[in-house]
Amino acid sequence: MKIIIFGYMTSGKSLIGPKLAQKLEVPFYDLDQFIEANENMSVSEIFQTKGELYFRKKEHSYLPAFLQQPDGVYALGGGTPCYGSNLDIIKAQENAKTVYLNVSVAQLGQRLFHNKAERPLVAHLGTQAAVTEFVGKHLFERLSYYNQADYSINANGTPEETLTQLLKLLG
Numbered sequence: 633m634k635i636i637i638f639g640y641m642t643s644g645k646s647l648i649g650p651k652l653a654q655k656l657e658v659p660f661y662d663l664d665q666f667i668e669a670n671e672n673m674s675v676s677e678i679f680q681t682k683g684e685l686y687f688r689k690k691e692h693s694y695l696p697a698f699l700q701q702p703d704g705v706y707a708l709g710g711g712t713p714c715y716g717s718n719l720d721i722i723k724a725q726e727n728a729k730t731v732y733l734n735v736s737v738a739q740l741g742q743r744l745f746h747n748k749a750e751r752p753l754v755a756h757l758g759t760q761a762a763v764t765e766f767v768g769k770h771l772f773e774r775l776s777y778y779n780q781a782d783y784s785i786n787a788n789g790t791p792e793e794t795l796t797q798l799l800k801l802l803g
Contacts, residue, residue, distance in 0.1 A: 633703055634725055635802065637779060639733035640771055641710040641751055642743035644787050644794055648733065649707040651795050656802075659704035663712060666698045667691060675709070679752035692716045700727055714777040723780070731798065732781035737768045739788050 635652065637645045644737065645789050646662055653660035667690060671678060678687045695718055699775060713719045717801060722730060735743075741764025748754045753770075757763045778784075783801055787794045 633726070633737045634706060634728035635700070635704075635709070635724065636699075636706045636708065636722055636728055636730045637733060638708045638713050638722075638730065638781065639710065640740055640767070641684065641753070642736065642740055642747070642775065643710070643733040643735045643797060645707040645710075647785070647791050648798065651676060651791065652798055653705040655795070655799060656705065657667045657690055659702065661698065661704055663691070663695070663709050664699050664707075667694055667709075670694060676741050676752050682738045682801075684752075688715045692718055695721050703727070703743065711774070719777055720746060724795060729783065730781040731801075732778045732784045733787040733794065734778070737764060737771060740764075741769045746748050762788050 635656075637649050639645055640757060646664070649662065650660045652699075662800050663756055667678070667687075671690060673681070675687065678690070687709070691712060692715065694713065699721065708722070713722055740758060744751060744754050744767060745760040745763045748757065754766055757766055785797050785801065
């Protein structure tokens with residue numbers, strides 16, 4: 633089975649995904665890492681040098697090949713399911729379950745503020761309040777996509793709590 637995890641930036645996809653894969657004894661795949669390997673630069677560098685539109689086009693073009701890897705746990709980028717026909721590509725996967733890591737706006741704002749330097753969409757924002765306001769507006773735009781996941785998990789707690797919930801859900 634493929635377990636495809638999505639959610640907003642800092643919701644825990646790249647943190648929870650490998651732990652879940654380890655518990656299930658399956659491979660872990662990260663779309664951002666896949667794109668970085670194919671583009672020979674980091675996602676941040678792509679955003680800074682080529683822009684978000686270029687990144688979204690590349691993300692869309694790489695998504696089908698990324699999802700053709702063997703069964704395992706897949707982590708998508710925060711915006712992946714929200715652009716073009718990406719959600720249709722994701723939902724068309726056979727023997728796959730999608731999981732939305734649902735984190736509150738306040739928690740996302742706090743998490744993002746503490747590592748905003750690595751996040752091109754919020755790096756320019758000066759205060760935690762500005763980051764939280766951005767997240768609130770941006771998340772509102774993305775929720776209709778995220779809410780189409782097969783499962784939604786409250787990921788406001790610790791990574792261990794989120795992992796425990798996921799394991800119970802996938803039981």
